Amino acid sequence: MILGEYSTPEAIASMHHTLGLDLPIGDQYLRFVRNLVTHGDTGASIISGTSARELIADRAPVTLLLIVMASFLAILLSLLLAMLAATNKDKLLDHLIRIFPTITLGMPVFWVGLLLILLFGVRLRWFPVGGVGEGWTGMLHSLILPAITVAFTQIPTLVRSLRAQMLEVLESDFLVTLKAAGIPSRVILLRHVLRNSALPTLMLLGVNISYLIGGTLVVEQVFGIKGIGSLLFSSISKRDFPVIQGIALYCAIAVVIISLLVEMASWWLDPRTKGKQ
Structure with missing residues (x-):
């Protein structure tokens, strides 16, 4: 070759x-293994002769920014929808929010991306249909649609899990004491209900973000973003094995780091684990 x-x-x-x-x-x-431990590299690219580490490092910032934006949108929208559904149990708004995950779970991520491109990129012309803009402002603007696409696949399971946990906490006895003490409902919801409901959803979020990394690579192809995803697909088509190995390795390391951060966050949220650790 x-x-x-x-x-x-x-x-x-x-x-x-x-x-x-x-x-x-x-x-x-x-x-x-020696090259991997000492240099963090899986070898030189068969096609270009450049270090796989350098090729990945050159594309990583765009992909990392996309993952951060998608995670932020997924968390923000999931919290909003779950709180609205839980506080309006069995009402019209609750039923509408519960229908949303059922419909969206069956939508492929690339199909969602194409629909968003047709609507907001081609029809309304609010966002570019592909590529990454120049500067931080242009980059953020061009990554909004891809971030929404990736977040769209994570929201359904998070909303369903968080709503169920919040409903369970809302029926707890300690809330009666808090209401009797005259604590405002908003404070009870945000400081007590949400915190006690967040732990199972947080663990689910850690698993979902691991899948989100793989979904991001596909979305980059749909939107023509020159990130790790496009590098991976071009390396696969050219059978550039060192680069493929490097991408797989760094994605695996990212999953491990995310799992560690989730464990730390769950330790902070659940005071019962602090005494054991």
């Missing part, structure tokens, strides 16, 4: 030696 279709056996043998492919498989693996 590196030397081309008409390369000579001598050139192939020389390239095997350069890449270390003539070594025993155990030695090759040890070289790979």
Whole structure:
């Protein structure tokens, strides 16, 4: 692949030696692990010859910003919808919000992205249909539609989980004491009901954000964003294995970090775990 279709056996043998492919498989693996630990790299790109770490680092800021924006929108909208549904139990608004997850769970993320492009990009021309703008303002503006698309896939399960937990807490006995003490309903809802309901949903959010990373890679292709997703798909089509390995590795590390942050947040939210740890 590196030397081309008409390369000579001598050139192939020389390239095997350069890449270390003539070594025993155990030695090759040890070289790979050593390079990974010391340099955080999975090797040079077969196509460009550039370090996989440098290629990923060049595309990572856009992807990370998209994940942060999508997570923020998913959390904000899920909190709003769940609180509205729980405080209006069995009313029209509650039924409408409960129907929303049922419908949206079956929508593929790329299809949602195309609909948003047609409506807000082509029809209304509020947002660009693809690419990333220049500067922070242009970048944020161009990533709004992709962030909404990614968040759209996470909201249904979060709303359903948080609503169920809030309804359970709203029926607890301690709320009667808080209301009798004259504490405003808004304070009870935000400081007591929401905090006691958030822990199971927070654990679900940690799992969903891990899936969100994979969904972001697909959305980048739909919107033509030059992030890690487009790099991954181009590397797959060109069979650029070191880059594919690097992307898989860094995504796995991101999932581990997110899981750790979720554990720390759950420890902060649930005082019962503080004494044990």
